[in-house]
Amino acid sequence: MDLPDWNDPKLGAMKACALWLVQEIGVGQLFTKHQLREAFPRKSQIDRRMRDLRDFGWRIDTNREDASLGPHEHRFVEQGVAVWEPGKATRQVGVTITAADRHELMVRDGRKCRSCGIGPGENYAGTYVASQLDVARRAVKLPTGETEVQLLIECSRCRIGGREWVADLADMLDQVDKLQTYEKQMLSQWIERDARGFSEVEDLWALYRTLPAESRDEVRGRLK
Incomplete structure (x- = not known):
């Protein structure tokens, strides 16, 4: 099936951005905020529309997830749902996080990384690299056998290291009982x-x- 042209003016900003990433950038490649805005000079809030793709399984890293990236660089790591296909853009596979949600999670998790305990702006041991805290998505296998995405606060290092890990809550509860x-x-x-x-x-x-x-x-x- 041929893909629509990312330049098609009938496309919404998020769909056009997804197609631009696939057709012009390519998985694994770097791009900058300037390139994105230059490609869509008439699309308002194109940065936000690109971030919306993460709620559909797209992985687009910044220097928060990949310390090797510059402050204005992104890496297109993984393609998610084909949002340009009819009906696909309404079935979100992730969890939308608002600014209020982020603040509530920070307070709930004590403004520290839940995995390593580092606070925001603290230097990692033996380095001059300061931590950055943000919301991470963690897949949790529930006692029912279903897997659910839950949210927690982690630093950039721990988010990268734990991205593929699935927490087995049923197994842990079983061990607690023993x-x-x-x-x-x-x-x-x-x-x-x-x-x-x-x-x-x-x-x-x-x-x-x-x-x-x-x-x-x-x-x-x-x-x-």
Whole structure:
């Protein structure tokens, strides 16, 4: 089936943008905001219409998802639903996130990455790279067997690393049921505090793991 021409004036902005990405850019290729706006000088809010494609399974990365990109660069990573086909643009496969939703999620998740705990603008350990927090979509396999997309706050690094991961809630709940009473109490305390405390020995173990081999030998010798 031949694709419509992205230049067709009868097309809406989102459909035209999708076709432009397919026909002019290509999956895996870079483009800039200037190129996008230059291609659609008469389409209002073309940036927003491009972002709308993410709700239909299109993956278009910015420097939030890919640190190698410049502030005005995008990478067309994956094509989603063919929104130019009749009826396809009304069946969204993602979750639309408003500014109010984003603020509510930030407050709910404590303004920290749920995966690594870093706060907004904090430097990653051993680097001068500052974190950027945003809403991430996480596929969750429910006890019913269905898979649902749920939202959480993650930093750009964790969003990239966890993009293909599906959380198995049914399996986790099953493991919780198998815990001993004291283990359930301990887990419950961590969940209530939304943090796990570490003992002095556990902190030393974590530090030991970061040492070079020569220094690890010194620690082993001292323990003997």
